[in-house]
Amino acid sequence: MPKAQFPLSLSCLKEAVDQRAAPTVVLCDGVVAGFADLYDCDPGTSCRIGNVIVSPHFRGRGVATRLIQEMVDVAADEYNAKRVELACFNNNTAGLLLYPKLGFEPYAIEPRQGPDGEPLALIQLRLTL
Numbered sequence: 001m002p003k004a005q006f007p008l009s010l011s012c013l014k015e016a017v018d019q020r021a022a023p024t025v026v027l028c029d030g031v032v033a034g035f036a037d038l039y040d041c042d043p044g045t046s047c048r049i050g051n052v053i054v055s056p057h058f059r060g061r062g063v064a065t066r067l068i069q070e071m072v073d074v075a076a077d078e079y080n081a082k083r084v085e086l087a088c089f090n091n092n093t094a095g096l097l098l099y100p101k102l103g104f105e106p107y108a109i110e111p112r113q114g115p116d117g118e119p120l121a122l123i124q125l126r127l128t129l
Contacts, residue, residue: 019039020037020038020039020050020051021037021038021039021041021047021074021079022037022038022071022074022078023035023037024036024037024067024070024071024074026058026063026066026067028058028061028063031055032055033054033055033057033058033061033063034052034053034054034055034058034063034064034066034067035051035052035053035067036049036050036051036052036053036067036068036070036071037049037050037051037071038050038071038074038075038079041075041079041081042079042081043079043080043081044079044080044081044082045081045082045083046075046081046082046083046084046085047071047074047075047079047081047084047085048084048085048086048087049068049071049072049075049084049085049086050086052064052067052068052086052095054067059094064094064095064098065098065102068086068098068099068102069102071084072084072102072127072129075129076129081129082128082129083126083127083128083129084104084126084127084129085124085125085126085127086099086104086124086125086126087122087123087124087125088122088123088125089112089120089121089122089123090120090121090122090123091114091120096123099125100125102127103127104125104126104127105125105126105127106123106124106125107124107125107126108123108124109121109122109123109124110122110124
């Protein structure tokens with residue numbers, strides 16, 4: 001898995017956003033607390049949620065729940081999706097505890113390798129709408 005190079009150029013960020021749908025931020029007191037987007041949207045069928053990022057300063061305050069709910073709503077309303085999918089690494093305990101509470105069910109596990117070569121599991125989850 002390649003590591004991101006920082007600082008990212010504006011053209012690189014624009015290209016990344018252009019390949020995604022519904023880039024969404026959650027603001028808390030005017031500060032960006034979290035971000036998520038959609039990709040691989042197949043109207044009438046499904047969308048995938050990606051790039052769920054919550055600032056460490058805002059974790060445990062419902063930001064991830066709000067982001068996921070918004071992404072599900074956009075997938076249903078704008079893409080008429082019948083299911084929404086996402087992936088979560090096994091070391092993301094908070095995500096793995098949150099997603100089932102929001103109705104997502106695991107359906108596959110893929111072997112992956114972390115940046116330092118450690119084995120990871122990428123858990124695929126889906127929500128049927």
